[in-house]
Every structure is written in C-alpha cells, then in structure tokens.
Amino acid sequence: MEFRQALEQTLSVLMAKDEKICILDADLAKPNGTAPLYQKFPNRCFDVGIQEANMIGVAAGLASYGFKPIVFTFAPFATRRVCDQIAVSVSYAMQNVKIVGTDPGITAELNGGTHMSFEDVAILRSIPKMTIYDAVDANQLAQALPQIMNLDTPVYIRMPRKLSTPVFDDNYKFKLFKADVVSVGTDITIIASGIMVHEAIEAMKMLKEEGINAEVISINTIKPLDEETILTSVKKTKHVVTCENHNIIGGVYSAVSELLAKEYPLKITAIGIKDRFGQVGKYNELLKEYNLTKIDIYNAVKNNLNK
Amino acid sequence: MQNIAKEIRLLTCQCIASIGQGHIGGSLSIVDVLTVLYYKHMNVDPTNPKKTGRDRLVVSKGHAGPAVYATLCHKGYISQSELLTLNKFKTNLPSHCDMNKTPGIDMTTGSLGQGLSCAVGMSLASKIVQDHAYIYCIIGDGESQEGQIWEASMFASQKKLDNLIVFLDNNNMQIDNYTSNINSLIDPKAKWESFGFYVQSIDGNNIDAIDDAIIKAKKNKDKPSMIILNTIKGKGVSFIEQKGVANHSMPITEDDLKQIIEELK
Structure with missing residues (x-):
C-alpha cells in the first residue's frame, strides 16, 4: 500500500469519529491523496489554492476555535516556505495544527532540486514544542496518525506519497515517542529514520553474513528522541552509525550527536546528505548519488569498527 | 463614545509611558475603531474572555498592543495597575499581542501579514x-x-466570508517613511473591491462614521467586508501627531504625560 492510501483511509475513519478534524490543502489534494475526503467531509476540507502561508494561518485560526486542522503540501513548502508562519501563528501561539510534508528528501524524485527538502527537519527541529515524526512504512503511518491526532500540540509528519517498502509486519504495534529496535545486535547501533530504516535493515543482513551483529533502531520521532532506547543500545554496542534522508546538519545525526555528546560521547558515523542540494533522479539513482544505499551503510559500519 | 475614546487614548499613553517608549503612533490611530467595537458591536464578556460564541478581534498589526491593552483595561479585562506593566520582564502585556498571556486577546500577532489568515480561519470555523x-x-x-494579506483576502472572498469584517488602518506611515513613498497601496478601495470585498472608505477617526460602516458591513451578505479607516497616526495628541513618521515608536515621558492629560481633558 502507498503511504497516501494509508493516510486517506486512516483519516477517513478518524474524521468520521471526530468532527473537529479539518483538512487543508494547497492545490495538492490529488497528488497527496486527500481528495476523496472532500466528498466525504465537504464542510471540513478546504483547498486554499497555491498559498501555503495563508494555509498555515487559516489552520491556526481554525485551531483557535477548537478545531484540529491538518495541513498538507510537499515537504519543502510545508516547512521552509512557511517557517515563520509555523513558528509564530502555530507554535508560539500554541495552536494545535498538524503539518504533513510529503515526498521529503530524495523521495521528491523527478520533481528535483527545487522540491527536494534536505532541510525540513532542521528548520522545524529548532522550533520549540514541535514534534517531528518521520514515517517508516504505510502500516506504521496508519497506526501513528490516531496517536498524533490525540496530541494537542503541533506535529510535523514527514512521509513519502507513494513508495512504501514494508518494514513492519501485521503484529507491529506503534507507540508514539518510542523507538523500535527492529533488529537486536551487539556490535554496533544503526540509528535510522523514515525510508532509511529499510536500507539499514538490508545493511544489517549483509553485515550478519560476515559475523557482524548490528542493532537497528527505527527512531520514528526525530523530536523528541527516545533517549532511553538509544542510550541503552549505544552503551551496549559502543559504536554508532546514523542514517537519514536529510542533510546531516540539523537532522538525525545532529539530534543523536547532541544526545550522545551529553550522555555518552563517542565517534558517530553519518549516512545522510552531506550538505548538498537535491536534483532530479529516480529513487535508486538518488540513493546512490547521495551515498544512502545499504552498501554505503555497510561500508560506514565497517569503517566505524575499523574492519 | 467620544469620551470613552479619549479615556482609552490616555490609558494608551499611560501604558507606554510606564516603560518610557513604545508604538504610540499606530496605537492611537486605531483607538476609535477599538472603542466602537468594544462599546457598541462586539459580543464579548470581560468576566469570561473565552466565552463560546463570542465575537473575536485579531489585531494583525500586533504592535498596536498598547491600544488594545488600554481598551481591555477600560472594559475591565485587566486592572489599571497591570496596564502599567507593558514590556516589563515577565509581564502579561508584551509589545505585540499574545493570546496566551493577555485575557481578551484572540490571536497572537506581530509578525506582520499573518493575522488576517488567522481571522479567515476563525471565520470559516464560525461558519x-x-x-x-x-x-x-x-x-x-x-x-x-506583505503578500500573505492578499492570499488571505483572495481566500476570504472565495469562501464568501460575510462574517469577516476587516479594517485597514490607512495612516499612510510606516517605520522608514510615508507608505506612499515606500511601496504604495495606491488605491486600496479598488484593490479590495477587485478582490471581491464589500469596501467602505471612511474617516477612520470618526466614531459615528465607524459605527455606521460596521452596521452596513453586518448587513452585507456573501462578501467579506473591508472598512478603510483613513486615520492619522498618533491621532488625538498634537505633539505626537506632529512627529509624523517618527511617531511609530517614540519616548513618552512623565512630563509628556502631563501635556497629554491636559489635551485629552
């Protein structure tokens, strides 16, 4: 199932139960998959057109009235374009607005550099009170949305629209603010978020063949970090690699470094965008271009372990 | 209401004088509309600032906070002693309006251009x-x-938000110079009419004209309303008016206050 199908199906159920939930789009309802909700809930869905700044303000106004608005647009327009609107009208004003940024990082694929957000997490992570959730697969997203909608604080939901490589099975239970140890190991901790969890698991399998047991952690929320799960693992393995579909400045590598610098200083190897802009390309081409593949993670682990 | 407006002007000046300096010009220019709103039109209850179904006010030009605080003080939302805490450390009356600090403030504003979008969201919610x-x-x-003003105006019109009444404080001044010398609206009436608003342009410091325009705006259907208040920045205190563009933020001393009290008698 695509991420956006899981999104629409879950919201359809949630909106039927909770008449305070509203949808706002900025002329991307069709690509983002919210369009069917307009037929089901015509009084609570608003397409403002191509005006992201206004969309954030309108959402804040709806929230001040007790509604629970969710705004949708591509990740760069949901963050860098409306940074001040989110900082002031939403976060500083303490308004309950949920922000969905779709196709983050390389998942923007053929939309290229203008649409390829490698900085969205960095921007929002520095705004107080903001929760940042990086969706791993469609199954997890479907479980995360009801828990996120139960919060009365702003949340940034970062999700690709289409591609969802299943990581979690039917028995999986998502718990908001908890990281998942998706593979237990003793030699190194690979901390990954979003689409990089799948790559990390693939790298773990390659390493296992060589007798290296990597523990893979899906952190799920980049802010707040599940510090306990990370520290428990790192104190055991004493080696860390981080993996993110984002600039290593301001994202997962930064967040983990900030935690470990304080609690358990050690060398951390980063897989992620090394301070570059995006470009057009297909998913696998971009994974290779930005050194995000399982082989890159495999090499990073060996390098970190001096093997 | 003329007398109330004078009292609110004095309270505004006292509020700013309590810290010695502040956004006096753009505060005094909107005292008349605040007076008419709070003493004639707005369904609000100072003893229950968050009352369900109340009318709401978003002062998008959030630096006019002192005039709003003075009005809220006159209405009984906040005490006279609290009014004199403007911008003091840990105050509930910061320079720019903050809905989480001051009772009676419906939206946090100050980053210009954003408040109108929030008001549009409230109008949708009310519908x-x-x-x-x-x-x-x-x-x-x-x-x-700011471009966001025009984004919000387009969308308010698209949604036929006839429960939204916007006031333009058209005092023709901003920090750096006269607005017409910096980046002019040229013809705000034509602009908002072309955006689909019901537009009235009036003497924005005339209580009766404001009252009349709000009555007409409330009768208007299927369009948001724009009432262009042609105002004087610093209105009501001669030496502040005479400062012109320099009155955006200026010192108000205890001696100034004596002169102001004399003039507003």
Whole structure:
C-alpha cells in the first residue's frame, strides 16, 4: 500500500469519529491523496489554492476555535516556505495544527532540486514544542496518525506519497515517542529514520553474513528522541552509525550527536546528505548519488569498527 | 463614545509611558475603531474572555498592543495597575499581542501579514459551528505590503466570508517613511473591491462614521467586508501627531504625560 492510501483511509475513519478534524490543502489534494475526503467531509476540507502561508494561518485560526486542522503540501513548502508562519501563528501561539510534508528528501524524485527538502527537519527541529515524526512504512503511518491526532500540540509528519517498502509486519504495534529496535545486535547501533530504516535493515543482513551483529533502531520521532532506547543500545554496542534522508546538519545525526555528546560521547558515523542540494533522479539513482544505499551503510559500519 | 475614546487614548499613553517608549503612533490611530467595537458591536464578556460564541478581534498589526491593552483595561479585562506593566520582564502585556498571556486577546500577532489568515480561519470555523459570531481584524497599510494579506483576502472572498469584517488602518506611515513613498497601496478601495470585498472608505477617526460602516458591513451578505479607516497616526495628541513618521515608536515621558492629560481633558 502507498503511504497516501494509508493516510486517506486512516483519516477517513478518524474524521468520521471526530468532527473537529479539518483538512487543508494547497492545490495538492490529488497528488497527496486527500481528495476523496472532500466528498466525504465537504464542510471540513478546504483547498486554499497555491498559498501555503495563508494555509498555515487559516489552520491556526481554525485551531483557535477548537478545531484540529491538518495541513498538507510537499515537504519543502510545508516547512521552509512557511517557517515563520509555523513558528509564530502555530507554535508560539500554541495552536494545535498538524503539518504533513510529503515526498521529503530524495523521495521528491523527478520533481528535483527545487522540491527536494534536505532541510525540513532542521528548520522545524529548532522550533520549540514541535514534534517531528518521520514515517517508516504505510502500516506504521496508519497506526501513528490516531496517536498524533490525540496530541494537542503541533506535529510535523514527514512521509513519502507513494513508495512504501514494508518494514513492519501485521503484529507491529506503534507507540508514539518510542523507538523500535527492529533488529537486536551487539556490535554496533544503526540509528535510522523514515525510508532509511529499510536500507539499514538490508545493511544489517549483509553485515550478519560476515559475523557482524548490528542493532537497528527505527527512531520514528526525530523530536523528541527516545533517549532511553538509544542510550541503552549505544552503551551496549559502543559504536554508532546514523542514517537519514536529510542533510546531516540539523537532522538525525545532529539530534543523536547532541544526545550522545551529553550522555555518552563517542565517534558517530553519518549516512545522510552531506550538505548538498537535491536534483532530479529516480529513487535508486538518488540513493546512490547521495551515498544512502545499504552498501554505503555497510561500508560506514565497517569503517566505524575499523574492519 | 467620544469620551470613552479619549479615556482609552490616555490609558494608551499611560501604558507606554510606564516603560518610557513604545508604538504610540499606530496605537492611537486605531483607538476609535477599538472603542466602537468594544462599546457598541462586539459580543464579548470581560468576566469570561473565552466565552463560546463570542465575537473575536485579531489585531494583525500586533504592535498596536498598547491600544488594545488600554481598551481591555477600560472594559475591565485587566486592572489599571497591570496596564502599567507593558514590556516589563515577565509581564502579561508584551509589545505585540499574545493570546496566551493577555485575557481578551484572540490571536497572537506581530509578525506582520499573518493575522488576517488567522481571522479567515476563525471565520470559516464560525461558519462550520454556526455560532453567528463576527470576526473582526485590523491590518495596517504598511502591513498590506506583505503578500500573505492578499492570499488571505483572495481566500476570504472565495469562501464568501460575510462574517469577516476587516479594517485597514490607512495612516499612510510606516517605520522608514510615508507608505506612499515606500511601496504604495495606491488605491486600496479598488484593490479590495477587485478582490471581491464589500469596501467602505471612511474617516477612520470618526466614531459615528465607524459605527455606521460596521452596521452596513453586518448587513452585507456573501462578501467579506473591508472598512478603510483613513486615520492619522498618533491621532488625538498634537505633539505626537506632529512627529509624523517618527511617531511609530517614540519616548513618552512623565512630563509628556502631563501635556497629554491636559489635551485629552
């Protein structure tokens, strides 16, 4: 199932139960998959057109009235374009607005550099009170949305629209603010978020063949970090690699470094965008271009372990 | 209401004098509309600032906070002693309006251009819950250089938000110079009419004209309203008016206050 199908199906159920939930789009309802909700809930869905700044303000106004608005647009327009609107009208004003940024990082694929957000997490992570959730697969997203909608604080939901490589099975239970140890190991901790969890698991399998047991952690929320799960693992393995579909400045590598610098200083190897802009390309081409593949993670682990 | 407006002007000056300096010009220019709103039109209750179904006001030009605080003080939302805590450390009356600090403030504003969008969201919300509230919003003429004002105006019109009544504080001044010398609105009436608003242009420091325009705006259907308040920045205190562009933020001393009290008698 695509991420956006899981999104629409879950919201359809949630909106039927909770008449305070509203949808706002900025002329991307069709690509983002919210369009069917307009037929089901015509009084609570608003397409403002191509005006992201206004969309954030309108959402804040709806929230001040007790509604629970969710705004949708591509990740760069949901963050860098409306940074001040989110900082002031939403976060500083303490308004309950949920922000969905779709196709983050390389998942923007053929939309290229203008649409390829490698900085969205960095921007929002520095705004107080903001929760940042990086969706791993469609199954997890479907479980995360009801828990996120139960919060009365702003949340940034970062999700690709289409591609969802299943990581979690039917028995999986998502718990908001908890990281998942998706593979237990003793030699190194690979901390990954979003689409990089799948790559990390693939790298773990390659390493296992060589007798290296990597523990893979899906952190799920980049802010707040599940510090306990990370520290428990790192104190055991004493080696860390981080993996993110984002600039290593301001994202997962930064967040983990900030935690470990304080609690358990050690060398951390980063897989992620090394301070570059995006470009057009297909998913696998971009994974290779930005050194995000399982082989890159495999090499990073060996390098970190001096093997 | 003329007398109330004078009292609120004095309270505004006292509020700013308590810290010695502040946004006096753009505060005094909107005292008349605040007076008419709070003493004639707005369904609000100072003993229950968050009352369900109340009318709401978004002062998008959030630096006019002192005038709003003075009005809220006159209405009984906040005490006279609290009014004199403007911008003091840990105050509930910061330079720019903050809904989480001051009772009676409906939206946090100050980053210009954003408040009108919030008011549009409130107007939509009011239509959904059918509480028949009016949403009022005051924007500046300098503020209208922000693109978000026009985004919000387009969308308000698209949604036929006839429960939204916007006031433009058209005092033709901003920090750096006269607005017409910096980046002019040229013809705000034509602009908002072309955006689909019901537009009235009036003497924005005339109580009766403001009252009359709000009555007409409330009768108007299927369009948001724009009331262009042609105002004088610093209105009501001669030496502040005479400062012109320099009155955006200026010192108000205890001696100044004596002169102001004399003039507003």
